[in-house]
Amino acid sequence: MGSGFLAGNDKKLIAKFLKISEEQLEKSHLEKVDMNGVEAWRPKFKKPFGPCTFYKEEVHCIIHPVKPELCRLANCKHDATQEFYKKYYQKEQKELWKIAEEIGGK
DSSP, X not given: OOOOOOOTTHHHHHHHHHTSOHHHHHHHHEEEEEETTEEEXXXXXXXXXXXXXXXXXXXXXXXXXXXXXXXXXXXXXXXXXHHHHIIIIIXXXXXXXXXXXXXXXX
């Protein structure tokens, strides 16, 4: 198990679904991570390599209707992190390299 990175409106949708503010969501359930220079959010883990904060044994994913895209793409048998990274974060990294090259960086 693990946790999926948030993208797009995920944070807003999850907060609305849980009936809390985005700030409360960040403080209680999310952690900020660096994806090669791009800020990203993901659910906190209950323990290293364990389920995320939204997983409850009796009902599984408590935010299932609004779970992040990466969680929808993956399951316990398929880790879609690499595909998700390419879709959302590698593109931004490529854009940064392109800008750097245009202003004379290598």
